[in-house]
Amino acid sequence: MPDSSFREIRDLALFSQMADENFSALMRGAYVQNFPAQIELITEGDPSDFLHVVLSGSVDLFSAWNGRETSLATVRPISTFILAATIKDAPYLMSARTLEKSRIALIPSQDVRAVFDIDGNFARAIVTELAQCYRSVIKAQKELKLRTSLERLANYLLRQQRRASGAASFDLDFEKRRLASVLGMTAENLSRAFKGLQPYGLEVDGTRITITNQAEFERFAKPNPLIDDGST
Amino acid sequence: MPDSSFREIRDLALFSQMADENFSALMRGAYVQNFPAQIELITEGDPSDFLHVVLSGSVDLFSAWNGRETSLATVRPISTFILAATIKDAPYLMSARTLEKSRIALIPSQDVRAVFDIDGNFARAIVTELAQCYRSVIKAQKELKLRTSLERLANYLLRQQRRASGAASFDLDFEKRRLASVLGMTAENLSRAFKGLQPYGLEVDGTRITITNQAEFERFAKPNPLIDDGST
DNA sequence: TTGTTGGCTTGACAATTATCAATCGTGGGA
DNA sequence: TCCCACGATTGATAATTGTCAAGCCAACAA
Numbered sequence A, B: 001m002p003d004s005s006f007r008e009i010r011d012l013a014l015f016s017q018m019a020d021e022n023f024s025a026l027m028r029g030a031y032v033q034n035f036p037a038q039i040e041l042i043t044e045g046d047p048s049d050f051l052h053v054v055l056s057g058s059v060d061l062f063s064a065w066n067g068r069e070t071s072l073a074t075v076r077p078i079s080t081f082i083l084a085a086t087i088k089d090a091p092y093l094m095s096a097r098t099l100e101k102s103r104i105a106l107i108p109s110q111d112v113r114a115v116f117d118i119d120g121n122f123a124r125a126i127v128t129e130l131a132q133c134y135r136s137v138i139k140a141q142k143e144l145k146l147r148t149s150l151e152r153l154a155n156y157l158l159r160q161q162r163r164a165s166g167a168a169s170f171d172l173d174f175e176k177r178r179l180a181s182v183l184g185m186t187a188e189n190l191s192r193a194f195k196g197l198q199p200y201g202l203e204v205d206g207t208r209i210t211i212t213n214q215a216e217f218e219r220f221a222k223p224n225p226l227i228d229d230g231s232t
Numbered sequence C: 001t002t003g004t005t006g007g008c009t010t011g012a013c014a015a016t017t018a019t020c021a022a023t024c025g026t027g028g029g030a
Numbered sequence D: 001t002c003c004c005a006c007g008a009t010t011g012a013t014a015a016t017t018g019t020c021a022a023g024c025c026a027a028c029a030a
Helices: A003-010 A020-028 A083-088 A109-118 A120-146 A149-163 A176-182 A187-200 A214-221 B003-010 B020-028 B083-088 B109-118 B120-146 B149-163 B176-182 B187-200 B214-221
Strands: A031-035 A040-042 A050-056 A059-065 A068-075 A079-081 A095-098 A102-108 A169-171 A202-205 A208-211 B031-035 B040-042 B050-056 B059-065 B068-075 B079-081 B095-098 B102-108 B169-171 B202-205 B208-211
Touching: A003 A020, A003 A050, A003 A102, A020 A109, A050 A083, A050 A109, A059 B120, A068 A120, A068 A176, A068 B120, A083 A109, A083 A120, A083 B120, A102 A109, A109 A120, A109 B120, A120 A149, A120 B059, A120 B068, A120 B083, A120 B109, A120 B120, A149 A187, A149 A208, A149 A214, A176 A187, A187 A202, A187 A214, B003 B020, B003 B050, B003 B102, B020 B109, B050 B083, B050 B109, B068 B120, B068 B176, B083 B109, B083 B120, B102 B109, B109 B120, B120 B149, B149 B187, B149 B208, B149 B214, B176 B187, B187 B202, B187 B214
Parallel strands: none
Antiparallel strands: A031 A102, A040 A095, A050 A079, A050 A102, A059 A068, A059 A095, A169 A208, A202 A208, B031 B102, B040 B095, B050 B079, B050 B102, B059 B068, B059 B095, B169 B208, B202 B208
């Protein structure tokens, strides 16, 4: 593994506090690989052989049942995914595929578990990470059960706006078909939802979003930190 | 705190491996309290002052937004809740209320965090617990996004049947109004969903459920371990 | 016993969301 | 340049789910 990747991973909160020798032990069995777009990295139900770290590009976590499919999350650099499966030595609950050309580090799960058992700092960092992940999913669950599709879209746009430094105009960061799946609706409905938000101060031009009436838009969306705040 | 409660808590996987002195430190600040039914124990948004342990009775975790409310989970003895908020020292994402008369142990969150920092075994046990919780929510999320209300009910009944030792007849363990909320539908729709499952081999008499045609019922429900298995 | 309460059910209707088919528009390859 | 592929959009329609109002029924208290 090249030193730069090594460094990037070490700087993650998950790995930054662990002992040098343990980090080295983890990296010994690890390797970095470049994947083209649209490659299925893992399949739900498979045993969790590797902890994955997205170094560049992006990855879609999704799941299928009975012929249907839904996107559950998008992983962007630099962060890990399927940590819980790795720790529990349990099968993946989600599949993963690259959305674009991506560089991914693979760390053998058994090494992660071994180091987890001997390195208290690593164990504590994992706790923080898992608690964060858990709370994110709870928020997603609340959003899905408490909001209509129009409200979910409106609040998603507000979150996206904040990520894009808060300006009235910003771009969607992935294709609408996938956004629809993430928000739990069909692509057709997403199209209509964009239309449905226009009376509340929204303009859409392709992938370009403009919130023309911030106050009115927020009055409709009713964002709530206990659902929409990414950090806490 | 009475010795018996002490013992029950110590036997939880979360606490069983930690050092005696650390467990004692945790218990020093803890106390047990009896609550009547329908008492709101915590409110979402409040700071997480205590880790809660349900010793007897049962607790409903729910959330509200914009006048709507939904049940997210039910906690039964003996287990903890709001562990993630306690660890992260972040506000509760869910409210909690007793469903019946309940005995609950309260452990100051700051003590939990303090011991977490010094006891590696405790930290590791927390990881296991959080990973478990995380995977449970992911499964709930998949169920909600991939299944219709009829399918959710059918699979819920199969899970309930397994919990009740697998016999064809068994009882619902909570009122239908709450079941509806847990499954993400209205009480009226739940009523119709029960009717809608009759052609697939279901009989309902009040709270008494009988699956008259197990094979046909499962053919409809299509249970999947990656959504419906409680353990993994 | 009678009356009341609260949960459950039912029917009629409305809103939301999905499905299907067709069309539009853009960007890349021949 | 033209054509194709693919995602996005639109319209028509159907399925699903929610809302509102009324009625049913069992538990409970007076």
